[in-house]
Amino acid sequence: MTVLYGESAGIAVIALNRPDALNALDLPTLQRLEEMLEMAADSSSAGAVILTGTGTKAFSAGADIRYLSQASPLEVRDFARLAVRITNRIENLGKVVLAALNGHAFGGGLELAEACMIRIVAGHAKLGHPEVRIGAVAGFGGTTRLARLVGKGRAAEMLLRGRAIDAEEALRIGLVQQVASPDELMDAARAVLYDILEQSPEAVRLTWEALHRGLSMTLEESAGLGADYFGLVAATENFRIGTQAFIKKVAPDYSLQRVE
Incomplete structure (x- = not known):
């Protein structure tokens, strides 16, 4: 092969x-x-x-x-x-x-x-x-x-x-x-x-997409895309897990929320 x-x-x-x-x-x-x-x-x-x-x-x-x-x-x-x-x-x-x-x-x-x-x-x-x-x-x-x-x-x-x-x-x-x-x-x-x-898979995927797509956009368009993805990821359970872990000063565990 x-x-x-x-x-x-x-x-x-x-x-x-x-x-x-x-x-x-x-x-x-x-x-x-x-x-x-x-x-x-x-x-x-x-x-x-x-x-x-x-x-x-x-x-x-x-x-x-x-x-x-x-x-x-x-x-x-x-x-x-x-x-x-x-x-x-x-x-x-x-x-x-x-x-x-x-x-x-x-x-x-x-x-x-x-x-x-x-x-x-x-x-x-x-x-x-x-x-x-x-x-x-x-x-x-x-x-x-x-x-x-x-x-x-x-x-x-x-x-x-x-x-x-x-x-x-x-x-x-x-x-x-x-x-x-x-x-x-x-x-x-x-x-x-x-x-x-170990990170939230949705956050990783959308961060890469914002970075990759944003390179072909104007600065204003790219920043707007980042804001849109921020709102999108805020709808996920992993966002709740991550923010609550930060408040409690513990490490977040995203293992139960993996996206296939």
Whole structure:
């Protein structure tokens, strides 16, 4: 299988599984990845998702160049549109999706990670958009998402030079949120997700939606959306649990109010 799927303790793990090809993305791999994302979305037992890769060298080296070199322009466009559909699905899965970058993330591989809510990277990994170096464009959404994550200037420098950066620089510019040793990467990813899963699921989902949708709105529209979601979440039982726990100075327990 080019993409693996497993669940444990409320977290689904989706792993790119072409280590001999540095987990490069060919058409069957993207098709399988789309299927696995739907499996995670439909799972009643998984509240969050880790997207990672097998091996220690690469999360993903990006689009499979051998495939692209022999595909027609229309096939390349359709391939990119499939990838865009996948990255959009990652952002709108309805569950927290965290990228655990076990190794290098280049091109389309990095674009998958950029669509995730949170990114944790192994300390030895390098990240970059080398597309221009082969006469290509970051066509899986990178030209849009990278600028939103690190700012227009830094995104332009990475995209136009095709330069790879190390894990510490990625952390400094905000491309990733945490650096971990390879042996501790998955534990670090699970720790972040367990912290999020302890919160009200409605509050988590609506907070992400307000953040994600608000980026394409004016400041006034985005603030209004946040106010609307504040009112919406106030109608939930978990809002009552959370506010009463705050007043009583105890930790809230949302476990009886999980939304499938």
